[in-house]
Amino acid sequence: MAEQTRRHGSQIVDHGVSFNLWAPTARSVELLEIGQPPRKMPRDDDGWYQLLSPTAHVGTRYQFRINEDLVVPDPASFFQPDDVGAPSEVIDTAALRDSLIYPGRPWAEAVIYELHVGTFSEAGTYAGVEEKLPYLRDLGISAIELMPLNDVPGRHNWGYDGVLLNAPNARYGRPEDLKRLLRAAHALDIMVYLDVVYNHFGPQLNYLHSYAENFFTARHATGWGPAVNLEGQDGSFVREFLVDNALMWLRDYGFDGLRFDAVHALKDDSERHFLIELAETLRSQLAGRHVHLMLENEANQAHLLERSNGRARHYDAQWGDDFHNALHVLLTGEDEGYYRAFADRPLEHLARSLTEGFAYQGENFPLHQVPRGEPSAHLPPEATIFFAQNHDQIGNRAFGERLSRLVRPEKLEQAMALVLLSPHIPMLFMGEETAAETPFLFFADWTGEAAELTREGRRKEFSHFKAFATPETRAEIPDPCDERTFQASKLDWTSIDQSPAGARFRALTTQLLTIRREKIVPLVKRGFVSAQRDLIGADPRMGGVDVRWRTEQGEVLQIVANFADHELPMPPLVEGESLWRLRGSEAEALVPGDIIVRLGQKG
Template identity: 40%
Template structure:
């Protein structure tokens, strides 16, 4: 059974609506003709109707109980916005990716982008010409912030209210398919960010059906999605069906599940496990893998543990601890949740295991937090130095390029890309985009707009922010967040991008860096501001020294059997540095020697490879 409007060809469409509390339902066609088609109810509360003499593009509502017209909860297209009629879509598409197989997950390099601000046009099609540049950089997986239809034409996407409808102003589902197909031709996997913990407030007509939400649990957005209460089977089918839609109809390769800590399900089979089973089934049907990657602040390894050991069986999860440990050392910020971090030893620790807090006491939370992830492979954890949340939820939306000197941007890149985890870049960071990424909306309800403004002010108060954040409703706020692609080829911006490309090359080509394993590394604080990272695989060994200070630091090194050839020095003029003063080679058997590391130094040496 397919939910929503399933166009079968030959001018025939089957409509299916799950609404067990309605006493009457009908399909109300509003264009190109006005027609009302009654629906029949089955024993599970699904309403069905087969409509003939209908073409793709026809506009329709569902009529509830003979009185109220509402858009389709499973609408695939909302051309007139969240309050307008839904559109019948013919999903026939001339795909060219029949032989597509994504790079294995442990080799992914992710690139998170927001469709509306990635290009001046802000559409799916406008991304396509940029794909070769991303591939040349070393990226092989594109992560799209949510594209489910939201109010207006500018939004981060987390206010979506039609989980099955690709945002019309981006190009709709047809534009999305063209982008996915082009990504696969270019060798890029596509990750779709999906929101299964809440729907946005404007245009959320699911509230009126009385089954999709429960007040038994509360989330930051209000009542929780009903995954374990009365009528929850239909909600679960709605969400699992949506995952299948992105995989099978739109050919996406992975889903990033937003804030799963706000998904409440105390049934014997968690909805996350059901989603993992559905992804595996899609993989068997399509003959290629599909992945689920969770965002979670729980530090809970059960998310990625297999079901045989009591886990949910997801493929990966974000590690906020890595970001927080790195950010606090680089910036010195300690407000809000950053108060739990700030010691260089914590960064060393998060290289050795994915979480700093693994059932350790959290001063910010005032309780013990997390659990030990030592039985989970390192490649199941996604790390970054920047992402949409950590940048955009700042009052002024500053990227690291607005907080740090240029050499420290290279250090931040190296800290992430030389880690044993899956790296994710946030659009523009590779060339140090100076524009902010701000929070923006285009709601139509004045009371809601004012509520968002006030809510943001209260949020920033926890971080002791001074000054006024830009108005999220203003179109200027949105325009000020758009990337300046021309910068990536000039001056220090181009040098930073080249540095990212070189780091990604080393990550691919040096076996010690390509092997994502916490057991094959050591991370040690060897001076007050210097972290030494050692990684190995068979005969290949790599040592990295990183100086997290604005002053030079001296370390005494004993690299061991060599020779050790210098692979990268951030001070090299090619990367915008003042010139390397480090030796090209550390000789086999040499006595311990002092190395003077410049401010924000990154030095990479390798043994078991040619110079």
């Protein structure tokens, strides 16, 4: 399939720059090129305004004026050097492409480290991340995942409320600095993934409604308002825009994969769902590389993760929220909010996630009283990404507490061993490898009404929790729009580097990842053909699990874990090699917090 020709945004051509804006509900559009008089842009029947400027070049700044009144940036801008409301800059993203393309690594080798560029280092820049790459390589990390880079208003933001999807946030550096980060990572054989958001746009300085009302549709609703329009003729332009965005990150910048945020909110009744078109287009356009496509999907749609001849047809994996939620209940005892759906049978939910990927596969989901999920037992373990912590599960807590502030060290170690030594793809959140205690709070830099709505929405979100039942307790929740909330979320590397406890946990992480690389990854590559699970103990809320996976060659990987606060009887262990024993001896009983990982052979 030939490479698609991008129509959105500014395009470098032989005799200048072609400017393109899809504005079907605008009456007129003018190009405001800095240093040149305003020029009216002609329109075609599909609502495209296009103009070739012979005076423009790479580095030119420009805006559009809508209906002789509203001045806006290019919605397909490739860079906003002075924030989203200021002029856009012409960038030749094709010039960023490498002549020698990094091929990536097989999916089975992925060990993902999620980070937020603005809080990962003191500098809060791409260069700050680049400085830590040797550290991450030595730890055993094979892929970093950057939280969204698309530009948002203000000085800091998680990135999930972007308004200019093609423009990497100038707060972190220029496009060339981002490319330098990827090249440095690839030189160390570290893949780089990016989190992208296609289900909604942010609340401030999003001008699409002013000239492209058809970009959204009232036929479907989401938690963020009207859905992005993916249907019909108008929807085809939107789909093209989003596919172009994905191709830009993967082809021009050289990202090795994308994580698509909350795809259950991508409402599409078309004969060919947008998610299928997106995956098929990306895999066709980027054939020959290891490109990994990941989903966050509350709907647990196993059909998006199907394999053909051992390879993902569309998407490599989905974030394993079911696993996380069940594990969190077992570790902390918390049962409010979304944990309520896992608090009745956390052991069963955990064991089913370990052996079948999803805990909910069509059963009634207690929080919504509707069926959730599709059967997933036929999928391989690597079709789900497992974690004990991530940006959501930490940042969506009122005070952004990490597990290191919620559970004892031995439980933290048990969770780390389970995540890193299971055959599912593991993911760590920045600082987790050192048991860091700095919070990761929800932060944004909105102003005016948007800021007030965000504050009130944050407090209302926790009004159903016992700890925040009164206005006084809710008032203690950090203000997301306060600069101090952002600053408090930065990793304190000085403290981490000087912490004996952090050093011990970092050594544990490195040891576990060495075992994974040498013993678990080869099994994942050979492929598992079956899995079985048993619960240990009589209490369905607090006991142990005995899980086994078998390869076609008869190899058996066994994980036994005790989440109770008392000893449990030892189940039969497979004959073979002991890969890990967290605590306890060869005694017959499983002590609290114990986890055993063995590799044997079944005749």
